[in-house]
Amino acid sequence: MILEVNATRMELLNLKRRIALARKGYDLLKKKQDELMRQFLELLEQIGDLRKDIEDRLQKAHRSFLMALSVMDRQKMESAMMFPSQKLTLDVSTTAVMNLRLPKFNVQSEGSVFSYGLADTSAELDSALGAYSELLPEMLRLSQIERSVELLASEIEVTRRRVNALEYILIPNLVDTIKYITMRLDEMERSNLSRLMRIKEIVRSH
Secondary structure, rough: OOOOOOOOHHHHHHHHHHHHHHHHHHHHHHHHHHHHHHHHHHHHHHHHHHHHHHHHHHHHHHHHHHHHHOOOHHHHHHOOOOOOEEEEEEEEEEEEEEOOOEEEEEEEEEOOOOOOOOOOOHHHHHHHHHHHHHHHHHHHHHHHHHHHHHHHHHHHHHHHHHHHHHHHHHHHHHHHHHHHHHHHHHHHHHHHHHHHHHHHHHHHOO
């Protein structure tokens, strides 16, 4: 589509500058899109492996906990877990990736997950709580990666729309307009030259 501009040499010069800038912007955005996609796919692969590992370990921990419930007195179970002695501190920060702020979770623990004496509890409860404690950092890591994937996917979509707008709309429109103005200027130059030739012939005839 030809843009609505005046067919002048100054406008032609401006359009040539615009198309050079648009092509440079397209190249940069395309590189950004490729890098975002690379990191997106890399994280996506991590999610699959990490999620499977967590689900498998959670199932084992749940089985141990259910086994503990079946062999322990409920009152003793509640008493054993009433006063937790482990303190967790979650530090949330961000890392910069291609102008994006991706989340970063870091959990620190103090104390023991076992806040009870071992005499009145079952080994299954110890196993379950130990597994849950070990899984927490992994679950936070999974949450971190999943949120990063969401942010990357959103940025990829925005970048893709910009790349397509440059590739299929702006740059072709600028090319068509430059061709149109160049053709109009050539026509005007030929018309002026023809007019000058006629004037010259009139002057010579007199």
